[in-house]
Amino acid sequence: MRAAEQFGTPFHLYDEKGIRETARRVQAAFSWAPDYMEYFAVKALPNPQILTIMREEGCGLDCSSETELLLAQRTGFFGEKIMFSANSMPAGEFALARSLQAIINLDDVSDIDILEKNGGIPETVCVRYNTGGNFTMNGNQIMGNPGEAKYGWTTEQLKPGLKRLKDMGVKRFGLHAFLASNMTDPGYYPALAKILMETAASMEKETGLNCAFINLSGGIGIPYRPEQKPVDVLAVGEEVRKVYTDVFGAPEKGKPGIKTELGRYMTGPHGFVVTRAVHEKNTYKHYIGVDACAVQLIRPAMYGAYHEISVVGRENAPKDHLYDITGCLCENNDKFAIDRLMPEIHVGDLLIIHDAGAHAFAMGYQYNGRLRTAEVLYQQDGTFRLIRRAETPEDYFATMVWD
Numbered sequence: 215m216r217a218a219e220q221f222g223t224p225f226h227l228y229d230e231k232g233i234r235e236t237a238r239r240v241q242a243a244f245s246w247a248p249d250y251m252e253y254f255a256v257k258a259l260p261n262p263q264i265l266t267i268m269r270e271e272g273c274g275l276d277c278s279s280e281t282e283l284l285l286a287q288r289t290g291f292f293g294e295k296i297m298f299s300a301n302s303m304p305a306g307e308f309a310l311a312r313s314l315q316a317i318i319n320l321d322d323v324s325d326i327d328i329l330e331k332n333g334g335i336p337e338t339v340c341v342r343y344n345t346g347g348n349f350t351m352n353g354n355q356i357m358g359n360p361g362e363a364k365y366g367w368t369t370e371q372l373k374p375g376l377k378r379l380k381d382m383g384v385k386r387f388g389l390h391a392f393l394a395s396n397m398t399d400p401g402y403y404p405a406l407a408k409i410l411m412e413t414a415a416s417m418e419k420e421t422g423l424n425c426a427f428i429n430l431s432g433g434i435g436i437p438y439r440p441e442q443k444p445v446d447v448l449a450v451g452e453e454v455r456k457v458y459t460d461v462f463g464a465p466e467k468g469k470p471g472i473k474t475e476l477g478r479y480m481t482g483p484h485g486f487v488v489t490r491a492v493h494e495k496n497t498y499k500h501y502i503g504v505d506a507c508a509v510q511l512i513r514p515a516m517y518g519a520y521h522e523i524s525v526v527g528r529e530n531a532p533k534d535h536l537y538d539i540t541g542c543l544c545e546n547n548d549k550f551a552i553d554r555l556m557p558e559i560h561v562g563d564l565l566i567i568h569d570a571g572a573h574a575f576a577m578g579y580q581y582n583g584r585l586r587t588a589e590v591l592y593q594q595d596g597t598f599r600l601i602r603r604a605e606t607p608e609d610y611f612a613t614m615v616w617d
């Protein structure tokens with residue numbers, strides 16, 4: 215593979231064409247909605263070149279920290295193109311978000327006072343809602359457990375909190391919720407939309423405030439396993455439109471808008487970890503050691519998450535060898551696959567770990583002095599572009615005090 219020779223393994227590789235096509239499909243799915251905007255969740259893939267692609271595709275950004283706000287600013291985002299959805303953050307981050315004229319999503323009623331003192335209360339404020347209990351769909355199937363989640367306002371807090379905001383000069387509110395993650399059931403967004411839209415309509419009546427928008431946040435999943443089907447986002451958009459029409463009537467200008475903050479769905483399938491088999495070990499199990507580790511992709515170690523792995527040149531070979539594919543950390547959970555049937559692997563083979571375009575590089579860390587590796591963009595013209603160099607030991611030492 216050309217890029218592996220050019221950049222050396224391991225590295226993250228992203229497919230520009232795939233990212234742009236997905237962004238366009240998501241926009242098409244909600245093209246019926248007034249004031250629709252996808253705020254790409256920066257935390258999923260915080261690289262300025264990726265954020266620039268999102269800007270070019272007409273997306274905004276969902277930021278969750280001071281650094282992400284600064285990254286958004288440096289990539290040319292401003293005002294209503296930024297959503298700030300933070301949680302338990304330093305108060306000064308509100309002031310920065312306000313100075314950028316970002317839309318503020320309040321995680322707690324106590325944030326009202328903090329915002330007032332740090333930048334002031336704007337005319338439009340978004341509120342993060344937590345329904346509590348379990349989130350069920352398809353009859354009674356439990357899909358998430360918001361009652362255990364640290365985010366958002368309770369049902370009881372909504373009315374008095376919104377009234378208070380009204381007294382402080384707020385004219386319109388947005389309503390946001392993130393009730394479940396990586397949902398490959400296409401019914402997730404419509405079910406969430408129903409909750410948010412009905413709640414917003416009742417809050418409009420009870421508080422006299424207008425609803426500016428419904429923010430469906432992130433949460434649409436991707437098929438990490440080969441047997442899973444991708445979510446048809448066009449069908450999802452159509453189902454959300456039906457819910458909207460039931461609650462607010464035909465969508466038209468001046469009625470509540472729709473916002474999304476997708477991360478995983480936007481870039482997840484369009485990213486890969488390219489790594490090389492560097493060791494083979496036969497003990498109680500048959501191990502293939504690669505030159506990447508959980509520093510590049512922590513999801514398998516952290517959540518036991520499945521990521522498909524292919525062996526370059528042996529994509530169609532029979533999967534008749536049982537391996538653990540391990541990283542190079544002194545951590546026994548540093549495994550990309552456990553008891554996985556794979557084609558035969560030899561030291562020197564290139565392995566591609568799939569679906570590493572979101573919450574992958576971004577969750578990297580430096581345990582064992584293993585450093586973050588490069589990010590490479592496979593551009594639409596067929597060339598590879600380095601969009602982040604690999605860290606060096608000097609980068610690792612740079613923040614240390616030496617004398």
Ligand SMILES: Cc1ncc(COP(=O)(O)O)c(C=O)c1O
Nearest residue numbers: 255299432433434475476477478
């Ligand atoms: C507030 C908020 N919005 C959006 C996202 C993106 O979620 P996903 O990548 O699952 O779509 C997250 C993820 O943690 C989040 O916390």
